[in-house]
Amino acid sequence: MELSWSTFLLEIVNFLVLVWLLKRFFYKPLQAVISRRQKGIESRLAEAGKAQAEARDLKQQYEQRLENWKEEARQARDKLQRDIHAERQKLQKELEDSLQKQREQAEIVQQRQQHELRRQMEQQAMEQGSQFAAKLLQQGAGPELQQRLLDLLLGSLEELTEAQRRPLREQMQETAAVVEIVSAFPLEGPQRQDLEEALRDVLQQDYPYHYIEDPKLLSGLRITVGPWQLGASVRDELHAFVKLAQAAQ
Template structure:
């Protein structure tokens, strides 16, 4: 069989034309479709990757926010616990202070009641003792005892400083010595009393004398604003007041 070169060339040309036709009208659309699909896939993958990175970023942000919130919660809980502890401590201190004040108040009230009771008891005892002493001394009161008191009174007058007494009586133009006694005084005692007081006053004075049974025993002399006591009643009263003040 002889090779026909013209036929061979035509076959080659036909083959090339077929390849061109296939490539242009079949392979190219397929390749373009594949390339388009590949681009879509790549775009989808890129978008998915972006979404993934965005999701990861949001996740990290959310984790960061959650951690911040947790830290803040712990801080607030610690602050709240501290504040509650301080409030509790303050309240307990206030309660202790109130209890202490109430305790001190009650103790003070109890002390006052006890002191008042003791003071009343002491005053009652002193009053009873004074009355007893008054009754007892009244039994021993006599003109002889009163004479002794008169002598003691004159001795006390002799020991007084006349200067202050004269200053006190200087503004008085009229002065009278008034003497009260439980028993009638002897004329000698009366004269000595008026004389002694006149010397202290720096002028001649007149005296009046009268009896006062309430004095029990002793005497009371008054000249203007100046009063001198030398009797059992005043001495007992002085003893009672001194005992009260001392108590």
């Protein structure tokens, strides 16, 4: 084990040469490649950062847009709800009006039905009353009553005005009809004479008189001159009373 100065010096030179060689052919090229790669990575990182920032901006824009859409949707929903509420109220009011109208119509119909029912009942009551009165009067009717009714008839004929008599006359002249006299009981001679005189006075002319008996009149008589009819019987009076009562309703 001895120190060789030649080896010592040559080894120093060898090592320094190796340092230079490795620096020239190993470290620098590798460091350059690593540096280039690092620059590339940094560049890509910068691009990625830029892309990320753009993506973030886009995300923010989309989020803002989404928020706007949500707000618009909320406003539209509110408006729709308001419209629906208004429409519901309108329909409800229309329905209420319709129901009210139907109710009123039903009330009117009901009132009419009641009125009609009442009218029918009254009419029925009148007719029954009339039948009852007729039945009652039938028992009390007789020639005396007929005489009194004849007197009333004669009085009525006398009270006819000229304006009322003229159409009668004209009608009789045109039709040349028969004067038909219906009585409940047979008319006596004087009764017939009084009656014919009164009629002659009204018609100003003689016509054939045709006498008929009809017990349905109960009492009194009915004179038919063409289309004109003059009643003075219990039956006609009762009918007239019933019609008058119905007309009064």
